[in-house]
Amino acid sequence: MNFKDTTPEEVNKTMQESHLAFLSYKNFSGKKKAAFLRAIADEIEALGNELVQTAMRETNLPEARIINERGRTTGHCRMFADLVEEGSWVEARIDTALPDRMPAPKPDIRKMLVPIGPVVVFGAANFPLAYSTAGGDTASALAAGCTVVVKAHPAHAATSTLVASAIQKAMEKTGMPKGVFQHVYGAGFQAGQALVKHPLTKAVGFTGSFAGGKALFDLANQRPEPIPVFAEMSSINPVILLPETLAREAEATAGRLAASITLGVGQFCTNPGLIVAIEGEGLELFIRSLSAEIQKVLPGTMLHQGIADNYHAKLKHALAQKGVLMEGQASEEGGEAQGRPLVASAPAEEFIKNPALAEEVFGPFSLIIRCKNNDEFHRVITRLRGQLTTTVIANEEELLKHRNLLNMLTEKAGRLIMNGVPTGVEVCPAMMHGGPFPATTDSRFTAVGTDAIRRFARPVAYQNFTDALLPDELKANNPLGIWRLVNGKWENKID
Amino acid sequence: MNFKDTTPEEVNKTMQESHLAFLSYKNFSGKKKAAFLRAIADEIEALGNELVQTAMRETNLPEARIINERGRTTGHCRMFADLVEEGSWVEARIDTALPDRMPAPKPDIRKMLVPIGPVVVFGAANFPLAYSTAGGDTASALAAGCTVVVKAHPAHAATSTLVASAIQKAMEKTGMPKGVFQHVYGAGFQAGQALVKHPLTKAVGFTGSFAGGKALFDLANQRPEPIPVFAEMSSINPVILLPETLAREAEATAGRLAASITLGVGQFCTNPGLIVAIEGEGLELFIRSLSAEIQKVLPGTMLHQGIADNYHAKLKHALAQKGVLMEGQASEEGGEAQGRPLVASAPAEEFIKNPALAEEVFGPFSLIIRCKNNDEFHRVITRLRGQLTTTVIANEEELLKHRNLLNMLTEKAGRLIMNGVPTGVEVCPAMMHGGPFPATTDSRFTAVGTDAIRRFARPVAYQNFTDALLPDELKANNPLGIWRLVNGKWENKID
Numbered sequence: 001m002n003f004k005d006t007t008p009e010e011v012n013k014t015m016q017e018s019h020l021a022f023l024s025y026k027n028f029s030g031k032k033k034a035a036f037l038r039a040i041a042d043e044i045e046a047l048g049n050e051l052v053q054t055a056m057r058e059t060n061l062p063e064a065r066i067i068n069e070r071g072r073t074t075g076h077c078r079m080f081a082d083l084v085e086e087g088s089w090v091e092a093r094i095d096t097a098l099p100d101r102m103p104a105p106k107p108d109i110r111k112m113l114v115p116i117g118p119v120v121v122f123g124a125a126n127f128p129l130a131y132s133t134a135g136g137d138t139a140s141a142l143a144a145g146c147t148v149v150v151k152a153h154p155a156h157a158a159t160s161t162l163v164a165s166a167i168q169k170a171m172e173k174t175g176m177p178k179g180v181f182q183h184v185y186g187a188g189f190q191a192g193q194a195l196v197k198h199p200l201t202k203a204v205g206f207t208g209s210f211a212g213g214k215a216l217f218d219l220a221n222q223r224p225e226p227i228p229v230f231a232e233m234s235s236i237n238p239v240i241l242l243p244e245t246l247a248r249e250a251e252a253t254a255g256r257l258a259a260s261i262t263l264g265v266g267q268f269c270t271n272p273g274l275i276v277a278i279e280g281e282g283l284e285l286f287i288r289s290l291s292a293e294i295q296k297v298l299p300g301t302m303l304h305q306g307i308a309d310n311y312h313a314k315l316k317h318a319l320a321q322k323g324v325l326m327e328g329q330a331s332e333e334g335g336e337a338q339g340r341p342l343v344a345s346a347p348a349e350e351f352i353k354n355p356a357l358a359e360e361v362f363g364p365f366s367l368i369i370r371c372k373n374n375d376e377f378h379r380v381i382t383r384l385r386g387q388l389t390t391t392v393i394a395n396e397e398e399l400l401k402h403r404n405l406l407n408m409l410t411e412k413a414g415r416l417i418m419n420g421v422p423t424g425v426e427v428c429p430a431m432m433h434g435g436p437f438p439a440t441t442d443s444r445f446t447a448v449g450t451d452a453i454r455r456f457a458r459p460v461a462y463q464n465f466t467d468a469l470l471p472d473e474l475k476a477n478n479p480l481g482i483w484r485l486v487n488g489k490w491e492n493k494i495d
Numbered sequence: 496m497n498f499k500d501t502t503p504e505e506v507n508k509t510m511q512e513s514h515l516a517f518l519s520y521k522n523f524s525g526k527k528k529a530a531f532l533r534a535i536a537d538e539i540e541a542l543g544n545e546l547v548q549t550a551m552r553e554t555n556l557p558e559a560r561i562i563n564e565r566g567r568t569t570g571h572c573r574m575f576a577d578l579v580e581e582g583s584w585v586e587a588r589i590d591t592a593l594p595d596r597m598p599a600p601k602p603d604i605r606k607m608l609v610p611i612g613p614v615v616v617f618g619a620a621n622f623p624l625a626y627s628t629a630g631g632d633t634a635s636a637l638a639a640g641c642t643v644v645v646k647a648h649p650a651h652a653a654t655s656t657l658v659a660s661a662i663q664k665a666m667e668k669t670g671m672p673k674g675v676f677q678h679v680y681g682a683g684f685q686a687g688q689a690l691v692k693h694p695l696t697k698a699v700g701f702t703g704s705f706a707g708g709k710a711l712f713d714l715a716n717q718r719p720e721p722i723p724v725f726a727e728m729s730s731i732n733p734v735i736l737l738p739e740t741l742a743r744e745a746e747a748t749a750g751r752l753a754a755s756i757t758l759g760v761g762q763f764c765t766n767p768g769l770i771v772a773i774e775g776e777g778l779e780l781f782i783r784s785l786s787a788e789i790q791k792v793l794p795g796t797m798l799h800q801g802i803a804d805n806y807h808a809k810l811k812h813a814l815a816q817k818g819v820l821m822e823g824q825a826s827e828e829g830g831e832a833q834g835r836p837l838v839a840s841a842p843a844e845e846f847i848k849n850p851a852l853a854e855e856v857f858g859p860f861s862l863i864i865r866c867k868n869n870d871e872f873h874r875v876i877t878r879l880r881g882q883l884t885t886t887v888i889a890n891e892e893e894l895l896k897h898r899n900l901l902n903m904l905t906e907k908a909g910r911l912i913m914n915g916v917p918t919g920v921e922v923c924p925a926m927m928h929g930g931p932f933p934a935t936t937d938s939r940f941t942a943v944g945t946d947a948i949r950r951f952a953r954p955v956a957y958q959n960f961t962d963a964l965l966p967d968e969l970k971a972n973n974p975l976g977i978w979r980l981v982n983g984k985w986e987n988k989i990d
Contacts, residue, residue, distance in 0.1 A: 023902060068598075093925040093946075103563075107915060109925040114905055116938070221716045225881075225932045228939070386720070396961045406964065407518060410609055415956040418964070420602060429980055430588040430604040432956035437720045443611070443953040444723070451588075451954070458938045459946070461910040461927035466891045469901065469913070483985060485924055490978060490985070 003157040006184035011194040014182050018118035018147045019200040021179030026115045026145040029472075030480070032174070033143060034081035039170035040134055040142075041074035041081075044163060051162050055128045058156040060301040060337075065264065066129070073129040076136055076427050080143035083450050088492070089113070091459070092473050092484040107464050110474040113457035115145030116228075117202025120195045122216075123153035123160055124207035125303050126267045132156070133163035133183065136427075136452055137205030137230070144456040146203070147180050151195060154187040155304040196220055196229075203228050203456055207269070207447070210234035210360070210438055217441045230455050232447050234360045235388040235439040236273035237422040240381070240409070242394035242402065245419075247282035251289045253393050257366070258293030260421035265300035265339040266364030267307070270389055270422040273360060275368040276380050287368060290343055291328025297341045299334025302363065308337045311363035315342065318361050323350035327368065339363040348376040352383055381405065386436025386443065387413040389422040412436065414443065498652040501679035506689040509644055509677050513613035514695040516674030517642040521610045524967070525975070527669070528638060529580035534665035535629055535637075536569035536576075539658060546657050550623045553651040555796040555832075560759065561624070568624040571631055571922050575638035578945050583987070584608070586954070587968050587979040602959050605969040608952035610640030611723075612697025615690045617711075618648035618655055619702035620798050621762045627651070628658035628678065631922075631947055632700030632725070639951040641698070642675050646690060649682040650799040691715055691724075698723050698951055702764070702942070705729035705855070705933055712936045725950050727942050729855045730883040730934040731768035732917040735876070735904070737889035737897065740914075741777035746784045748888050752861070753788030755916035760795035760834040761859030762802065765884055765917040768855060770863040771875050782863060785838055786823025792836045794829025797858065803832045806858035810837065813856050818845035822863065834858040843871040847878055876900065881931025881938065882908040884917040907931065909938065 006014070044051070055066045083089050090112040098106035119141040123132035130136065133150050141148050152160035164183035171180055186192050196204055196219050204220055206213050206229065213231030220229045239257065246253065260272050277283045302308040319326060329342040341364035348371040351357045357367065371377040384390075390413040392399065392406075399406060399418070409416055414435030425433050431449030434440045440447070445455045462470060472479050477495035484491055501509070539546065550561045578584050585607040593601035614636040618627035625631065628645050636643050647655035659678035666675055681687050691699055691714050699715055701708050701724065708726030715724045734752065741748065755767050772778045797803040814821060824837040836859035843866040846852045852862060866872040879885075885908040887894065887901075894901060894913070904911055909930030920928050926944030929935045935942070940950045957965060967974050972990035979986055 027902065095921070095923040095925040104919065106923075107912075107919075107921060109921055109923060111925040111927050117906070217721070218716070221713070226712070226936065228937075396963055399964050407522065410955055411612070414954065415958060416960070417602075417958040418960045420959050424599065424602075426590070426602060426604055428590040428601075428604060429983065430590040430606040430956055432606050432954045434954075436953075441721065442723075444949075446954060454939075458931075459909065459927045459929075459941060460905055461925055463910060463912040464915050465911070465913045468891055469894050488924065490987075492985075 003152065003185040005186050005188060006191045008190065008194040011184065011191060011198060014149055014184060015118060015195070015198040015200040017179035018149050018182060021177045022118050022147045024177050025147055025180050028145065030084040030087045033145065034085035036170060036174045036176055037077045037081035037139060037143060039174045040167050041077040043166035043169045044070065044074055044134060047162055047166055051159065054162055055156065055159040058159050059128050059303050061264070069127060069129045072427065073134055077134060077139045079427060079450065080139045080453065083453065084143045086482070087473065087480045088483040089450070089453055090473050090482070092482060094474065094484055094486045096487060109461055109463050110470065111459050111461040112471065112473050114460045116456050116458050117146060118200055119146045119148050119203045119205060119456055120201050121148055121150045122192060122206040122208065123150060125153050125155050125307065128156040128159045129163065131207045133160045134167060136448055140452040141205070141456045142181070144453050146456045149182045149184060149195060151192055152183060152185050157185060192216070193219060197223060199225065201227060204230065206231040208233070213441060228455070229441050230445060230447060231441040232269060232434065233438055233440060235269055235435065236358060236360050237270050237387055237389045237391070238274040238276055238384055239272045239391040239393065240405070241275065241277035241283070241286065242392065242398045243278055243280060243282060244398050245394045246277060246286060247280070250282050250286040254286050254289035255293055256421055258290055258297065260423045261343070261366045262294070262297045262341045262364045263423050265302050266341070267303055267362065268423050270425060272391065272422050273366050274358070275366055276371065276377065277368065278371045278373065278377050283370065287327055287345060294328045294341045294343050295331050297330050299330050299332055299338040299340040301337050302339045305337055307362065308339060311339050311361065314359070314361040315363070315365055317356065318359070318365070318367065319344060321346070321350070321354055321356050323347050324357070324367070343368065345370055348372065348380050352379050358383070358385060381408050384412050386439045388433065388435045388439045389413050389415045389417060391417040391420060391422050393419055414439065414446070498647065498656070498680040500681050500683060501686045503685065503689040506679065506686060506693060509679060510613060510690070510693040510695040512674035513642045513644055513677060516672045517613050519672050520642055520675050521640045523640065525579040525582045528640065529576035531665060531669045531671055532572045532576035532634060532638060534669045535662050536572040538661035538664045539565065539569055539629060542657055542661055546654065549657055550651065550654040553654050554623050554798050556759070564622060564624045567922065568629055572629060572634050574922060574945065575634045575948065578948065579638045581977070582968065582975045583978040584945070584948055585968050585977070587977060589969065589979055589981045591982060604956055604958050605965065606954050606956040607966065607968045609955045611951050611953050612641060613695055614641045614643050614698045614700060614951055615696050616643055616645045617687060617701040617703065618645060618651070620648050620650050620802065623651040623654045624658065626702045628655045629662060631943055635947040636700070636951045637676070639948050641951045644677045644679060644690060646679050646681050646687055652680060687711070688714060692718060694720065696722060699725065701726040703728070708936060723950070724936050725940060725942060726936040727764060727929065728933055728935060730764055730930065731853060731855050732765050732882055732884045732886070733769040733771055733879055734767045734886040734888065735900070736770065736772035736778070736781065737887065737893045738773050738775060738777060739893050740889045741772060741781060742775070745777050745780040749781050749784035750788055751916055753785055753792065755918045756838070756861045757789070757792045757836045757859045758918050760797050761836070762798055762857065763918050765920060767886065767917050768861055769853070770861055771866065771872065772863065773866045773868065773872050778865065782822055782840060789823045789836045789838050790826050792825050794825050794827055794833040794835040796832050797834045800832055802857065803834060806834050806856065809854070809856040810858065810860055812851070813854070813860070813862065814839060816841070816845070816849055816851050818842050819852070819862070838863065840865055843867065843875050847874050853878070853880060876903050879907045881934045883928065883930045883934045884908050884910045884912060886912040886915060886917050888914055909934065909941070
């Protein structure tokens with residue numbers, strides 16, 4: 001199939017339609033938006049095997065993974081449906097009037113979140129369903145009451161088109177205005193840039209490379225009216241091994257990490273790309289075990305040739321750095337389109353001096369940093385940049401002794417994991433998928449879980465409005481029965 | 496007094512100290528931070544008349560206003576103390592593990608807000624106390640657990656120094672580490688730029704001109720690691736008069752607006768700088784009444800000569816635009832340092848064509864836009880840029896008929912007021928003081944009220960951590976008794 005790039009003129013028309021649709025869609029009730037989101041999930045399921053086969057063909061991902069990812073996609077559509085149907089997400093706060101207060105009367109003020117406006121979403125290469133056309137960005141933006149324009153990722157434009165057709169059907173079945181969701185194409189930069197620069201665009205969601213995300217962030221900030229860009233870009237997800245646990249569980253830890261490093265040919269934003277430990281027998285056994293595990297893993301075909309080329313180039317660059325030693329690689333070499341799993345090591349003193357060792361190598365690769373002592377260990381931690389996750393392999397006693405380590409790691413990442421692996425991002429209210437720059441462009445928001453809706457909303461306060469003019473969320477008798485902070489007390493009673 | 500500009504070398508040392516202090520202060524309990532914030536309020540009060548006299552001398556503001564502003568400042572310090580002592584502001588979410596879930600076990604994930612890091616605050620010219628050294632930015636950042644560096648506003652550096660000394664005393668009395676709060680000077684741009692560019696600075700708070708705020712925003716986004724800037728910059732706070740109410744209450748409305756336009760010599764960010772109405776007898780009576788009221792107001796000495804010069808220049812520029820007609824001004828001319836109240840009018844067709852008519856004239860000035868009909872009226876509303884507030888003067892029936900007007904105004908401002916004036920910003924949980932660009936750089940956050948704390952916090956999730964390692968806010972038995980979303984249900988029980 002051939003998908004023609006959307007022209008800047010078409011982008012303009014698309015954004016005009018998105019804005020027009022927004023002015024009515026933003027006032028739709030939670031119930032109505034929920035019906036739409038559930039219909040999207042139903043229609044994606046109704047695409048059946050055609051969607052699975054198309055996504056497999058375009059991404060080289062195996063059937064089980066695509067089916068799993070489809071479940072996650074329909075799952076988050078239904079999760080956001082439940083969230084907006086329940087309605088408390090708008091964070092209603094009500095302070096009632098005190099007309100007799102001295103020296104000045106207190107007015108009645110009521111506040112809630114409202115949708116931010118038309119949102120542009122860029123499909124991600126590595127999740128053809130869960131972070132693409134009906135991905136978390138789209139679902140949370142639609143849930144918030146924003147209209148959405150998705151730019152299909154060119155590597156899986158057919159998959160994207162199928163999902164877009166499902167959303168279109170859901171719109172028709174649930175009576176959504178034309179323009180609530182639109183789908184555009186762009187193999188080059190032009191369409192994407194036109195979308196981000198368009199004055200009617202009010203926010204941007206992106207998952208991909210640092211270069212891509214940062215370019216969109218800069219473009220958005222240079223607009224006459226800057227807009228927020230939620231770009232998830234680059235993370236090496238450090239795994240910190242503490243000595244006692246490493247000595248006791250070197251082989252089991254190596255087994256779990258080998259699986260996490262090579263899962264999905266390493267094409268996850270939470271892939272553990274850096275392992276930090278203090279030298280000793282435990283670390284030597286760990287490295288031998290990890291290398292042995294990695295040797296057994298078969299090279300896998302990557303998402304597309306560009307990603308494979310990038311992996312090979314970045315890997316070569318990493319291995320060429322001073323002090324970097326190849327520790328183990330998959331026995332089978334694999335082809336040009338494949339990612340061959342590989343682990344290497346480097347002394348801490350080189351990591352501390354050379355920022356190239358902290359660069360992301362997107363694929364089944366991890367670099368082990370050997371620290372001579374506690375001092376080097378802390379200097380390595382200090383030099384880490386912002387991350388989506390950091391993992392500590394340690395027991396409780398060790399971590400209680402190293403309170404300062406957790407204290408430092410909190411500054412570095414959005415999610416800390418104890419004795420687990422960073423891959424696998426649970427979709428739930430407590431999830432934080434985001435982190436300090438360069439992991440994302442805004443550490444204050446999550447891209448996964450119910451709180452992802454907040455990215456696409458802003459508060460509006462109503463002062464001294466009569467009840468009939470207020471949105472239901474703020475009316476005196478709380479007709480929706482949502483949780484509200486009323487004069488400083490949380491309540492969810494319907495009067 | 497003479498205050499020497501802080502050098503870039505000193506700024507570097509200041510930020511190093513701020514960072515060091517942050518690493519311990521960020522872990523302080525809500526109770527401990529509350530004691531500190533309350534001590535700040537006490538010590539500001541202990542400055543007594545010296546503070547009042549110094550602020551009066553530096554800002555030309557009258558005693559009653561300074562005393563009132565001091566009350567607001569100590570009030571918000573105590574409000575944030577209560578907020579963090581209670582503790583629910585961290586938005587704890589807990590999703591407990593499901594080890595037997597298929598196909599994969601669900602991990603235990605717990606999330607809460609943590610402080611973002613050292614914050615730089617720029618004192619505002621127009622609020623020597625409430626938006627300056629111990630202003631809302633400082634108080635909310637300290638409450639969040641951030642350390643703060645305040646750059647004194649050069650126009651009231653002595654006032655700022657006094658308040659800084661009060662904070663210093665509060666630090667000593669409540670055992671705060673050195674560096675939790677620091678105070679620097681800069682009459683030129685150098686110190687401020689060095690603060691914003693410093694790699695250890697993690698967020699910026701600013702209230703002032705569009706040029707100043709936008710320059711800091713751009714600087715922060717051009718850093719290798721961009722950081723959020725909360726700049727409150729420019730708003731003309733449109734007041735929309737609907738015909739029925741205008742016909743009935745032209746004189747009373749004019750009286751209230753005259754007072755709001757001239758309050759504090761018009762030096763409020765919520766000053767009503769634009770009035771929009773449809774032509775008719777009501778509007779003519781309103782303009783006559785407003786002009787008569789304005790004539791009676793005495794010119795007032797402005798905050799400093801720079802602000803007075805700026806008012807005179809901007810006023811001259813506005814009055815020189817095509818179609819602008821002076822309607823009334825204070826009978827007394829006033830001196831060079833004073834702001835002479837003035838109201839003017841212009842036809843809607845000129846406003847629609849000429850963006851200069853929508854520019855803020857900071858001072859006691861307002862421009863009335865005469866619309867020939869409903870169509871022009873809507874085109875004027877459509878052209879409005881982002882605002883802190885918009886006010887509608889109308890009865891319920893009129894607004895129910897003009898639902899689309901409210902729908903449009905929600906897109907334009909952070910706070911909508913019905914039959915009131917925009918000046919007077921209540922400090923309470925429901926307040927939204929912020930709005931779409933160019934009113935502020937981030938419409939998703941408020942600068943006033945309890946939610947202002949959110950600007951300086953980011954979420955962190957802990958996955959599979961043992962109870963002993965978790966912050967109290969996330970421990971199983973909820974020792975702080977805060978509100979938490981546990982497996983989708985709101986709870987505040989202590990187990």
